[in-house]
Amino acid sequence: MDALLLSRIQFGFVISFHILFPAFTIGLAHWLAFLEWRWLRTRDDLWRDLYFFWMKVFAVSFGMGVVSGIVMSFQFGTNWAVLSERAGNILGPLLNYEVLTAFFLEASFLGVMLFGWRKVSDRIHFMATCLVALGTLISTFWIISANSWMHTPAGYHLVDGVFEAADWWAVVFNPSFPYRLAHMVLAAFITTCLVIGGVSAWYLRRGVHPEAGRRMLKLAIAFAAVAVPLQIVAGDLHGLNVAEHQPVKLAAMEGHWHESAPGAGLPFVLFAIPDAQAERNDYEVAVPRLGSLILTHSWDGTIAPLTSVPREDRPPVAPVFWAFRVMVGLGVLMLVLAFASVWAWWRGWLFDTARRGSRWLLQSWRLMSPAGFVALLAGWYVVEIGRQPWVVYGLLRTRDAVSPNIEAAAVLGSLITYALAYAVIFGAGIWYLLAILRRGPLPHEPAPDSDGGEKTPMRPLSVGNDPSTGDGPRASREE
Numbered sequence: 001m002d003a004l005l006l007s008r009i010q011f012g013f014v015i016s017f018h019i020l021f022p023a024f025t026i027g028l029a030h031w032l033a034f035l036e037w038r039w040l041r042t043r044d045d046l047w048r049d050l051y052f053f054w055m056k057v058f059a060v061s062f063g064m065g066v067v068s069g070i071v072m073s074f075q076f077g078t079n080w081a082v083l084s085e086r087a088g089n090i091l092g093p094l095l096n097y098e099v100l101t102a103f104f105l106e107a108s109f110l111g112v113m114l115f116g117w118r119k120v121s122d123r124i125h126f127m128a129t130c131l132v133a134l135g136t137l138i139s140t141f142w143i144i145s146a147n148s149w150m151h152t153p154a155g156y157h158l159v160d161g162v163f164e165a166a167d168w169w170a171v172v173f174n175p176s177f178p179y180r181l182a183h184m185v186l187a188a189f190i191t192t193c194l195v196i197g198g199v200s201a202w203y204l205r206r207g208v209h210p211e212a213g214r215r216m217l218k219l220a221i222a223f224a225a226v227a228v229p230l231q232i233v234a235g236d237l238h239g240l241n242v243a244e245h246q247p248v249k250l251a252a253m254e255g256h257w258h259e260s261a262p263g264a265g266l267p268f269v270l271f272a273i274p275d276a277q278a279e280r281n282d283y284e285v286a287v288p289r290l291g292s293l294i295l296t297h298s299w300d301g302t303i304a305p306l307t308s309v310p311r312e313d314r315p316p317v318a319p320v321f322w323a324f325r326v327m328v329g330l331g332v333l334m335l336v337l338a339f340a341s342v343w344a345w346w347r348g349w350l351f352d353t354a355r356r357g358s359r360w361l362l363q364s365w366r367l368m369s370p371a372g373f374v375a376l377l378a379g380w381y382v383v384e385i386g387r388q389p390w391v392v393y394g395l396l397r398t399r400d401a402v403s404p405n406i407e408a409a410a411v412l413g414s415l416i417t418y419a420l421a422y423a424v425i426f427g428a429g430i431w432y433l434l435a436i437l438r439r440g441p442l443p444h445e446p447a448p449d450s451d452g453g454e455k456t457p458m459r460p461l462s463v464g465n466d467p468s469t470g471d472g473p474r475a476s477r478e479e
Contacts, residue, residue: 004402006411007079010418012384014072017422019380020373021065026140026185027192028058029133032113034219036126045443050212052117053441054196057433059114062106064429071418079411083391083401087163090156090171091146098142106135137185144184148177150392151383152245163392175245179238180383186231187379190334191372193227196220198369199437201362204351209440214351217365221345224338232331236294243295246393247304248313249386252320254291255281257306265300266291270325274317279307315388319381327378330371337364 032054039047073095076084084091112120112128120128155170156163165171197220203213242250251257255269257279268290272281292301306314344350344361352358387393391401 001408001412003406003408003411004399006408006415007075007402007406008398010079010411010415011072011075013415014068014075014418016377016380017426018065018068018072019376021061021068022136022139023184023188023191023376024195024373025058025061025065026136026188027190028054028061029129029136030189031192031196032058033126033129033133036129040122040126046212046215046441049441049443050216053436055114056436059110060429060433060436062110064426067425068422078414079403079406080391080401081403081406083396086161086396086401087150087392089162089164090149093165094142094146094149094172098139098146102135102139102142106132106139109135140185140188141181144181145172145174145177148180149174151180151387152176153392153395158395163395176238176241179234179241182234183231183238183379186227186234187372187376190224190227190231191376193220193223194334194365194372195369197224197365198367201365201369203440204353205359205362205366212441217350218345220365221338221341221350224334225342228331228334228338232335235331239295240297243303246386248306248309249315249320249382250295250303251306251308252315252317252386253324253382254295254303255284255317255321256291256303257281259305259308260302263300265289266295266302268294269321272321274321276314276317312389315386320386323378323381323385327375327382330375330378333368334371334375337361337368341365 032051035047035051035054038044039051109128109131112125113132116125116128149171152175153163154174155165155167155172157166158164196216200213200217200220203209204217239250242253254266255272255274256266260266265288267286267288269281269284269286272284272286274281289299292298295301295303306317341350341361344357349355349358350361353362389397389399391398
C-alpha cells in the first residue's frame with residue numbers, strides 16, 4: 001500500500017462518486033426542459049407539477065456533483081503533481097474552458113431556474129432551464145475531450161518531457177473523443193430515463209400519483225426504446241475505435257490472451273476467470289466466432305492478443321473483463337425491458353396491474369432504476385483501468401505521474417477523511433433525495449405575494465413538505 005496505489009484508490013473512490021451526479025443531472029436537465037416545454041404548450045397543471053418535483057431532485061443532485069468535483073480537482077496538485085507539470089499545458093486549458101463556457105452558464109441560469117418562478121416571465125424561465133441543460137452538455141464536451149486526449153493523445157509535441165499543444169483542433173477532437181462523447185451523453189440520458197421509469201413504476205405499484213406515474217412511464221419507455229439501441233450502436237463504434245488505438249485494452253475486455261489459429265476467428269467469452277499469471281482463462285464459456293463478428297464485423301477477423309505486449313504494458317485483466325460484462329449485460333437487460341414495455345403498451349395491458357405481466361414489468365422497472373448508475377460505473381472502470389499502466393496512453397506511465405515526495409500515510413489519512421466526509425454528506429443528500437421521491441409530485445401553487453404586492457422568489461428545496469398534511473413551512477400558507 002504505497003503512495004502510488006493509495007493515490008489511485010483515492011482518485012478512483014472520489015471520481016466514482018462524482019461521475020454519478022453529473023451524469024444524472026445531464027439527463028435530468030433535459031428532462032426538465034421537456035417538462036416545462038410541455039407545460040407552456042398545454043398549460044396542463046400536471047406538467048408544471050412534474051417540473052417542480054424533478055427540479056428539486058435536480059437541485060440536490062447538482063449540488064452534490066459540484067462538491068465532489070471540487071474535491072477531485074485538488075488531487076491533481078496534491079497526488080498527481082508530475083501529471084499536472086507535464087500535461088498541464090493541455091489539460092489545464094481544457095478544464096478552464098469547461099469552467100468558462102459551461103459551469104458559469106449553468107450556475108448563472110440555475111439561480112433563475114430555481115428561484116425565478118413568478119419573478120420572470122414564463123418564456124424567460126424556460127430559456128433559463130434550456131441554458132442550464134445546454135451548459136451540462138458543454139461541460140460534458142470539455143471534460144470528455146480532456147479525458148479522451150489522455151487515452152488517444154494528438155496535436156501535441158514534447159519539449160523536455162512536457163506536453164505542449166501544436167494543434168488545438170487535434171487536441172480537442174482527438175481520435176477517441178467523438179465516440180466517447182456520444183457514448184457518455186447517451187449513458188447519462190439512459191441513466192436518468194431508468195430512474196424516472198423506476199420511480200413511476202413504484203408509484204403505480206403503490207397506487208399513488210397514478211396519472212403522473214402513467215405519464216412519466218410512457219415517456220421513459222418511449223425514450224428507452226430509442227436511446228438504448230442507439231447506445232448499442234455507439235458502443236459498437238467505440239469498440240472499433242478502441243481496437244484501432246488501444247488494442248491491449250480491447251484484448252483485456254475480451255480476455256484474449258493468445259493469437260488465434262488462422263481462419264478460426266475469435267470466440268466471444270461469456271464467462272471466465274482470467275489468470276494473468278498463467279496467461280489463460282479458467283472455466284471459460286465461449287461462443288465460437290461471435291467475438292470476430294462483434295469486434296471486427298467479419299466472420300474470421302482477429303485482434304492483437306494480450307501476449308503481444310510485455311507484462312508490464314498490460315492492464316489488470318480481471319476487473320476490465322468483468323466490468324465490461326456487467327456493462328454489456330445490463331445493456332441487454334435494458335433493451336429487453338424497453339421492448340417488452342413497448343409491446344405491453346401497444347397491446348393495451350401495460351397499466352393493468354390485475355395482470356401478472358403488467359406487475360412483472362412494473363417491478364422490473366423498479367429493479368432496473370439503479371442499473372444506469374451501475375452500468376455507468378462499470379463502463380468507466382473499463383475505460384480507466386483498461387488504460388493502465390498509462391496515464392497518458394503510451395507516453396506517460398501512471399507510476400511516473402504521481403507526486404514524488406508524497407507520503408503514503410498522508411494519502412491514507414486524506415482517503416479516510418474523504419470516505420468519512422462522503423459518508424455523512426452524500427448519505428444525507430441521498431436520504432433527502434429518497435424522501436423527495438417518496439413524497440412524489442404534489443400540486444404546485446404560485447409564490448405568495450409580500451405585503452407590498454411584490455412577488456417573492458420560490459423556495460424550491462422546501463421539498464419534503466406536504467401542504468395537505470399540515471407539516472413544514474408550506475403549511476403556514478394554509479394557516
